[in-house]
Amino acid sequence: MTFKNPDKMKKEDLYNITLDEAMMLTGFGKYNILHMLMAGLILMGMIMQSLAMGYILPAAQCDLELTLSQRGWLSATPFLAIILTSFFWGWLADTRGRRPVMMYSMLLSVIFAVIASFAPDMISFGVLIFLSAIL
Known part of the structure; x- marks a missing residue:
């Protein structure tokens, strides 16, 4: 050819x-x-972080004293964060460059996820999971 x-x-x-x-x-x-x-x-890691709530919350139910409603909200939190901020991250990646935006956001997401693993109550856990999923 x-x-x-x-x-x-x-x-x-x-x-x-x-x-x-x-x-x-x-x-x-x-x-x-x-x-x-x-x-x-990278996509596989992001999906695993979002879907891991289905495995984490049944085990954390006793430790955090969660009701069924609270477990539902915590399961939906990563998806809510992704939906609310996806246009912003697309714009930022287009204007600032994809590599720097991805590097900083992945680093901060890991930091928030690690901190969330030590959260003592539902509110702090939810906020940290939301912040981790935003990035």
Whole structure:
């Protein structure tokens, strides 16, 4: 399969390039594969943090003396935080750069999650989980 130099192609021909040709022209390789792998790991960690409430709260029910309603609110807290702040984080990543925003937000999210693991009551646990999920 041979490809033309994009600098020598007509503008109209550039719009009729197949996906394979576009990937060959842009240079799809090890960096792209590593980038997708890292993005997948980050997404997996974020999802695990949000869904872990289903496993944590039954065990914490006795320690924090939680009612069923309180357990429901604590389970919904990470999703509420994500819904409320997703547009802000998208805007910030677009204006400040994705890498710095992701690095700082992941670091702060881990710090808040670790602090939340030592929370003595429901209110502080909920606030810390909310702050961890915001980031």
